[in-house]
Amino acid sequence: MSVVQFENYRQNPSPWVAPQLAVIVPSYNERDNVALLYEKVGAALSGVPFEFIVVDDNSPDGTSEVVRGMAQHHPNVRGIRRIGRRGLSSAVIEGIMASSAPYFAVIDADLQHDEAILPQMLAKAMAGDDIVVGTRYSGDGSAGQGLSRAREAGSRFATRLSSLLTGQSLSDPMSGFFLMRREIFDQVVQTLSEDGFKILLDIIVSAGRFHALNGKALKIGEVPYTFRPRHAGESKMSPIIVVQFLGLLVSKLTRGLLPTSFLLFGLVGGLGVIVHMGTLWITHERLGFNFFWAQTAAVIVAMTFNFMLNNELTYASKKLRAGATSPAC
Ligand SMILES: Nc1nc2c(ncn2[C@@H]2O[C@H](COP(=O)(O)OP(=O)(O)O)[C@@H](O)[C@H]2O)c(=O)[nH]1
Ligand SMILES: [Mg+2]
Incomplete structure (x- = not known):
């Protein structure tokens, strides 16, 4: 003007x-x-x-x-x-x-x-x-x-x-x-x-x-x-949104007793146990690491896996990106 x-x-x-x-x-x-x-x-x-x-x-x-x-x-x-x-x-x-x-x-x-x-x-x-x-x-x-x-x-x-x-x-x-x-x-x-x-x-x-x-x-x-x-x-629909939707359904069915974030966090934690055991088995049984090093490798892999999946799924609304100083979108 x-x-x-x-x-x-x-x-x-x-x-x-x-x-x-x-x-x-x-x-x-x-x-x-x-x-x-x-x-x-x-x-x-x-x-x-x-x-x-x-x-x-x-x-x-x-x-x-x-x-x-x-x-x-x-x-x-x-x-x-x-x-x-x-x-x-x-x-x-x-x-x-x-x-x-x-x-x-x-x-x-x-x-x-x-x-x-x-x-x-x-x-x-x-x-x-x-x-x-x-x-x-x-x-x-x-x-x-x-x-x-x-x-x-x-x-x-x-x-x-x-x-x-x-x-x-x-x-x-x-x-x-x-x-x-x-x-x-x-x-x-x-x-x-x-x-x-x-x-x-x-x-x-x-x-x-x-x-x-x-x-x-x-x-x-x-x-x-x-x-x-x-x-x-392009559409922003993704498998992550579908999982979040299922979380919302359960959360509402339980009247908020099981909040969506708790369900997603639990899902990631459960998958992390599988990743941990799988890595332990491969490093110990297949690659011949002794138990201490096999366990160390399994902890690092499972921890990283859990962090990445939680970042994508549980905390999708404030996802961290490599190189960004604050949550980036
Ligand atoms: N602000 C905001 N809008 C979003 C986000 N994701 C999707 N949208 C908007 O929501 C609407 C529906 O999304 P769309 O990708 O078309 O989903 P679809 O129609 O199910 O394929 C569109 O206007 C998108 O731009 C988001 O994370 N933030
Ligand atoms: Mg659309």
């Missing part, structure tokens, strides 16, 4: 309207997607005062700089840049906490979710639904070309597993596309897990239990849509 523009603005400030809806966009390496998503969301939500909050984990591709540039032109765009942290769920939680809008929606940055259904989702929430989920698996919805066959089978299996937890016959609790009243979120935010990809499932289970304690049922609405292929960039 030039000095003249700034002075003009000071004399005629445009009226400010509080956002009614916060659109939360978790992002990691999405520089070629965020601006297009903003345009599409703006077109879909025309007339709705909304803010667009991108929570980026210091993406190496410079997504945060792109968002900063967008915010120079659009007053309803905000960027949160997190340093030394990773994780979809924790990014979403942080974005929601940074907004005061009475409703929020969570949508992926890669244009796989169909933003055109946002007004319908908002209308359902305003009419009384506590949570409205964009679903790929009911009505006119479909996973379209957005998922490979293996991923669709995995997603459907995970959906069945999670109905054990929710006790609800939801068609797509694994969806990353949902809209809700923030009041419901505020009631359960302290019990949510920051690890992993499946924040919606976590919210449904936690809010369902909270409501049950008060003798009420959670009202969940669904709006079908067709899942699209990713626009640009």
Whole structure:
């Protein structure tokens, strides 16, 4: 903004309207997607005062700089840049906490979710639904070309597993596309897990239990849509995320008695015992080391293995990288 523009603005400030809806966009390496998503969301939500909050984990591709540039032109765009942290769920939680809008929606940055259904989702929430989920698996919805066959089978299996937890016959609790009243979120935010990809499932289970304690049922609405292929960039889904998801399921099934981090730590420790015994056997029996040196080798190998796996899995959200002075992403 030039000095003249700034002075003009000071004399005629445009009226400010509080956002009614916060659109939360978790992002990691999405520089070629965020601006297009903003345009599409703006077109879909025309007339709705909304803010667009991108929570980026210091993406190496410079997504945060792109968002900063967008915010120079659009007053309803905000960027949160997190340093030394990773994780979809924790990014979403942080974005929601940074907004005061009475409703929020969570949508992926890669244009796989169909933003055109946002007004319908908002209308359902305003009419009384506590949570409205964009679903790929009911009505006119479909996973379209957005998922490979293996991923669709995995997603459907995970959906069945999670109905054990929710006790609800939801068609797509694994969806990353949902809209809700923030009041419901505020009631359960302290019990949510920051690890992993499946924040919606976590919210449904936690809010369902909270409501049950008060003798009420959670009202969940669904709006079908067709899942699209990713626009640009690559998926961040990985086997580590799948293991974290299983940890979340057990943690929620035991009502937090076995936290995800404890389960992952235990899993790594158990595998470490196998690595230790295997190294001991090879060095002692096969390579002919005496017991002292075989045991020393086994301890060093198992210790290193445990550290590396814990760094990748248990502490993925603050993973250490060689050469970095602080947790790097
Ligand atoms: N802030 C943040 N966003 C993430 C992270 N991992 C994934 N995302 C974002 O979450 C959304 C879904 O991720 P994506 O890789 O498309 O997963 P997929 O659709 O299951 O293959 C995208 O907008 C990603 O950029 C992360 O560690 N931090
Ligand atoms: Mg995606």
